[in-house]
Amino acid sequence: MDSMPKMEELIAELNRYNYHYYTLDEPVVSDKEYDALYDQLVALEQESGVVLPDSPTQRVGGEILKGFTPHRHLAPLWSLDKAQNPEQLRSWNARAVKLMNDYNTKNPDTPLPPLGYALELKFDGLTLNLTYTDGKLVQASTRGSGIVGEGILAQVKTIKSVPLQIPFTNGTIEVQGEGIMNLSVLAKYNEMAAEPLKNARNAAAGALRNLNPKVTAERKLSAFFYNVGYTDGIRFANHQEMMNFLRENYFKVNPYVTYFDEFDDVMEQLAEIEAGRSKLDYLIDGAVVKITDMRTREVLGYTDKFPRWSVAYKFEAEETTTVLKAVIWNVGRTGKVTPLAKVEPVELAGVTVQNCTLNNAGDIERKNLKFALGSRVFIRRSNDVIPEILGKVTEEKDGEEIIFPDHCPACGFPLVQRGAHLFCDNKLGCKPQIVARISHFASRDAMDIETFSDKTAIQLHDGLEVRESADLYTLKFDQLMKLERFGEKKANNLLEAIEKSKEKDLASFLYALGIPNTGKATTRMLADHFRDLHKIMDATAEELIELPDVGGIVAESIVAFFADPFTRAAIDKMLSLGVQAKAPAEPAIVKTDSFFSGKTVVLTGTLHQLTRDEAASRLQALGANVTGSVSKKTDLVIAGEKAGSKLAKAKQLGIDTIESEDEFLKLLSGEQGV
Known part of the structure; x- marks a missing residue:
């Protein structure tokens, strides 16, 4: 058969x-x-x-290859000129406008159209050049010199988003794109890997230039395509046509390709991309601006190195290397002892970095950093958080050893290891734990004790032997006056703020207690559901796990926290001293006939005339469902100042937006708008 x-x-x-x-x-x-x-x-x-x-x-992936064969590209793969700041980008555009105007002056019968612009993400991976003949993938190569690259067909075939056959069968074409490793894929790979990969860019490049295609396949790479460099028998009028051709031929095109008629709009969108880059599931190091009309591209031509019709706008680097100088161990409010890396100062993403997180002792082992003191390491900074060390630049154990502590660096108590973390269980006698718990209790999102600070917590601990949050409610004026820099006014202000905090609601009190594995959303949900502190304290894991967003770990954390006699005694003490932990008010009647009724709404950016929480509460009272992320189910995005990726995504998905705070306030007040 x-x-x-x-x-x-x-x-x-x-x-x-x-x-x-x-x-x-x-x-x-x-x-x-x-x-x-x-x-x-x-x-x-x-x-x-x-x-x-x-x-x-x-x-x-097939058999191990003996080596890479050279591949001469059918059309050159050009590098891009770079703009490091808005002024350089405007200078590039001014040159393009001048060249276009000069041409139109000399050729009035066949003028070029007004400039239009395409804006694409600049991926941080490895450039791929794919060759198709009569619809079949016959070669794939690296960029190499731009004229000759290395043949990596066997490796590229393992990328499942690369089509092995396409509908276009009329001759030969070359298609360019970027091989990448998604950050989520990298994280999952590193969970199981004996040798974790340092970063997504190196992981993709290393996989594609590995002579064993099975290694490439294990990395589960992806690729985005953005250019047709050589074609037989087909021409495109503009960039839009070329991108449609790629989509129609089964190539994966990144959805973030936007088109503009005005250059000022390009500049505005660049800021949106940079603001939202940390939320992407892949690395980008900038964006690429291209003039869309193909005839204009031909007229503008090339310099010795770059096309004049395209430019790369580089963002601040989010990754770099520096030297690991020392590791210190800090104790948090839960007793967790975490390492903090001191590195040689280096500029990264617009700031000078001197400290980096290492997460835990297990992280140091997993990233091959045990013998890294004095060695060069990769660091990454994203989303305005403290940078993280990704791994050593070299694989050799060429540095001094990082010594893990066996006793608490603050109180000398023996440490215990739970999972990958070290813990000090001396919570009643370890100063950093006590001070951090009291500072958290007094913080704005918790009991909101005005004028309180970490320095205040340290003073109260050292000078008045305040050992738990409940002790705050026993403080007297005469005691505070004994403390350095505590005058009459400061003492009275603190006592008034502590007294006022007794009126805080149940959700704030629960958050202030610092229950492990719970945040503001969980404590608010507990307060709204049980509406009574003692019911929450007596709830079983079985009862808790039935609630939204409460899994087994969170349920067990809540039960164990309230089962602790120390916690129970502290809560009883606070209640006896006047802390109310008031149940939330009964839910207000929700309107069903407002502009917002039944709409799923996302708030983003900074509002100036009301807080984000106030805006959310008022929206909910008007029948809106307020969520934190933009999706196809979102009906409306309300964007304040410095709105970033959520606003950009809303526009990309065609979702209605309100970008004027005054207009938003009018709608909240019931005035007609939008």
Whole structure:
């Protein structure tokens, strides 16, 4: 029996499913159904001894290669000129405008159209150049010198978003894109890897330039495509046509491609991209601006190195290298002892970095940092948080050893290891734990004791032997006056603020207690559900786990926290001293006929005339469902000042936006708008 027709049928079906899953992110069959068809194909290939060129079974990686073969590109892969700041970007545009005007002056009968711009993300991976002949993928290579690259066809075939066959069968084309490793894929890989990968860029480049394609396949790479460099028998009028061609031929095109007629709009959108880059699941190091009209590109041409019709706008680096100088160990309010790395000062993302997080002792081992003191390390900073050390630049144990403590660096109590973390269990006698718990209790989102600070907590601990948050409610004026820099006014202000805090609601009190594994959203939900402190204290894990967003770990944390006699005694003491932990007010009647009724609304950016919480409360009272992230289910995004990626995503998805705070306030007040 001829198995070829069945094999061709299975290959077509499996490749279609791959396209929907890996390129469109829209799976159309279950994994089980896909696997059954895949197994059929494998069996037929083994039985017949034939493997067709576009078979998905080739994506698992074949034999180890002896070396890379050179590939001469059919058209040059140009580098891009770089703009480091807005002034340089405007200078690039001014030159392009001048060249266009000069041409139009000399050619009045065939003028170029007004400039239009495409704005794309600049991916931080490895450039790929794919060659297709009569619809078949026949070669893939690195950029190399731009004229000659290295053939990596076997490696690229393991990328499941790369089509092995395309509908365009009229000759040869070369398509350029970027091979990447998604950050979520990198994190998952590192959870299981004996040797964790340092960062996504190196992981992708290392996989694609590995002579063993099976290693490439294990990295589960992806790729985005953005250019057709060489074509037989097809021309495009503009960039939009070329991108549509790529989509129609099953290439994965990043959804963040935007088009503008005005250059000022390009500048504004660049700020949006930079603000939201830390929320992407892949690395970018900038954005690329391209003039869209193809005839204009031909007229503007190239310098010796760069096209004049395109420029890369570079963002501040989020990754760099520096020297690890020392590791110190800090104790937090839960007793967790965490390492903090002191590094040689280095500029990164616009700030001077001197400290980096190391997470825990297990992290040091996992990242091959145990012998890294004095060695050069990779660091990454994102989302305005303290930078993280990703790993050593070299694999050798060429540095001094980081010594893990066995006793608390603050109080000398023996440490215990739970999971990857070290803990000091001396919570009644360890100063950093006590001070951190009291500072958290008094913080704005908790009991909101005005004028209180970490320095105040230290003074109260050292001078008045305040050992727990409940002790705050026993403080007297004469005691405070004994403290350094405490005058009459400061003492009275603090006592008034402490007295006022007794009126805080139940949710704030629960958050102030610092229950492990709970945040503001969880404590608010507990308060709204139980509406009584003692009911929460007596709740079982079975009761708690039935609540929204409460899993087994959180439920057990809450139960264990309130089962502690020290916690119970402290709460009883505070209640006896007048702390009310008031139940939340009864839910207000929600309007069903307002502009916001039934809408899913996202707030982003800074509002000046009311807080984010106030805005959310008023929206909910008007019947809106307020959520934290933008999706296809979002009806409206309200953007304050410095709104970033959420506003950009809303515009990309065509979601209605309100970008005027005055307009928003009018709608809240019931005045007609939008």
